[in-house]
Amino acid sequence: METPLLAIRDLHLTMSSFDGHAHVLNGIELTVRRGEIWGLVGESGCGKSLTGLSISRLLPSPPARYLRGEIRFEGRDMLKLPISAVEALRGKRIGMIFQDPTTNLNPAYRIGEQLVDVALAAASHDPTILDCPPRVGRRERKRAARRLAAAMLDRVGIPNPEARLDNYPHEFSGGMRQRVLIAMALIGRPDLLIADEPTTALDVSVQAQILKLLKGTVADHDIGVILITHNLGVVAQTCTHVAVMYAGNIVESGPVAEVIERPAHPYTRALMAAIPTKETRRGALQGLGGTVPNLIAPPPGCRFAPRCPLAIPACTRALPPAVDVGAGHAAACIRVEEERAAAHA
C-alpha cells in the first residue's frame, strides 16, 4: 500500500500557561491522501488550528510540547526532523493559507516582490518550478520567477496580472488579497495545502469563487488539502472528507456525504441542528447548552459527556475509541452501536 501524503497518529499536544498545562490535542488520528480535501470543523478552541500549525511545525516550543504521537509527511516524521529540514518543506512541499488576508502580506512590498521571493525560495529546492534552463544567471531566474508569479495570479483569477504585480497589498480588496495568498501558497507547487479559515473574512460570493479555485487546484495537481473551518456548509460544498473536532479530539470522521447525511456522533448532530436551514421554523433552532470544557482539567472520559444529551455513567470512565460505522466513517462514541441498532429496529 502506498504511503499516504500525511498521517497523524495519536498526537498529543500540551500548551503551558500560567494556570497549568492544557491538554489541547488529545490523540489526533488523521490520514490525508492525494486528491482528498479534508474539512477540519469544530467550534473555537477545539484544536483545529493547532492541528494545522503542528503539521508545519509552526508552534513555538515552549509553550507547545508534544507528549507523544507522530506527524508523518510522506513517511517522514515532522516531529523528529531537524528544524532546517522542516523549513525546506514549508512553503515548498507544504503550503499554508491563513485566515486574515490583511495581516499576512507585507504592506511595504509590492505583491510581485513577495511572490517572486517565495518562488525563488521554492526553486532552490526544486529548480523545475521556474521552467528555465539550469545554471542561468540570477537576473534570468528572477525574470522567470516574475513570469511564474504573473501566471499564478492569472490562475487564481486576478485580471491583468502583469500590471497587478507592481501593486501594493493595500491596492487589493479583501477577496483579491486572499487570492494573492492562495497564489503564494501554490507557487511552490506544494503537495499538501493547509488552509486555515481561508474564506471566513470574505463575502459569500467571493467565498464561493475561492472554494471553487481550491477544488480546481486539487483536481489539476492531485494534491492533498486540509481545510480548517467552522462552517459545515463550506465543508459540505467543498470537501471530500471531514473530521469533526471537539475539545482536542476528533469525534467523527469520514467521507463528507456519509457524515453529513448520517451523523453518528451526538456532537456532530448538535452542530448540524444549530444551523438554520430552509425547513427550520422560527424559534425551533436547537442551541447546544453548556460550554466547552476547560482543557487544563478536562472532564474524565468523553470530553463531550457533560453537554451530551445521550450521556450515561459509562461515558465518563474512559475516552471512547473511534468506532467504525461503515464506509470509512468512524465516530468516537460508546453509544454509537446501540443508537444504530435502535435506528434500524
Added chain:
Amino acid sequence: MPEPILVIDNVSKVYPGRRGMFGRSAEVQALKGVSISVDRGESFGLVGESGSGKTTLTRSILHLEQPTSGRILFEGRDLATLSGAELRRLRARVQIVFQDPYASLNPRMTVQDIVTEPMVVHQDVLGLNGRQRTERAAELLSLVGLGPQHLRRFPHEFSGGQRQRICIARALASGPELLLLDEPTSALDVSVQAQVLNLLCDLQDRLGLTYFFISHDLAVVRYLCSRVALIYRGELVEEGETAQIFDAPETEYAQMLIGAMPEVAVPSAGRPSTPMT
C-alpha cells in the same frame, strides 16, 4: 394594515473625496436612493456584502450620519427636523446591538454599570432612581438568560455568547421599540449563534419589538426575518417576503447571492441522489 415604524424615503449619501497631497480623491456614493419601510413588530432583514452600504444606512437610521438627500422617518417624524433634545428622547426608543461583543463592552465597567448606563442617559424619559435601575438591570439580565449574580462581574469573565446577551440587555435597558441588530451573531460559534437567535425570537414575542436585522449571513436572515431587502453598491436591488426571495429571486444579483450560500447538504451533482433511509 400595521403602520410603518420606520420609513427610509429615497435616501442617498455621498462622502466627499478627501483632499490630500496628490489632489482630491473621488467621492464615494455610499447610498443611492434607498427606500425601505419597516412595519411595527416585524423582523426586517437587510442583506448586503461588504461595501454595499449596510453600515451607512444603519448609521443614518441612528442619525449618526446625515443623508445627503432623502428622509428617514421614525413614526412619521423626520429625524432631520428634530431638535437635539427630541433626538435624544427618540434614541431611547431606537437601540442597536453591534457585531463584536468583545469590542463593544467597556472592560473597566461592571455588567451593572453597562446595563444601567442607558437608563442614566435617558433619565428624563425613564425617570428611574438608583435602586430601580439596579432592579431593572437584574430583570433585564434574567430576560436575556443571565442572572442577578452576574451584576458585579466584568465583561472578561463572560464567554462570547454571554457578552452578546449583555449587549442585548443593554440595548433593551431604555425600553426601545426598534432594535437595530448589526450582525449580532457573526462573531459567535454556531451553537452559541443558535442560542442568541432563539433569544431574539423569544424577546420579540414577549416584548413586541421591531427588528432591523443587518447581516451578510443569508441562512440567519432566512431564519429570523419575515421580509428581506438586498442592497448592492448602495442600491436596493430586491425587496420582498423572505420565502419569496429565497425561493424565486428575481434579479441576477439575488440569484447569484442565494446560489453562493453554502448549504449544509451534500451537493447532488456527480452523485446519485439517494432517498433518506
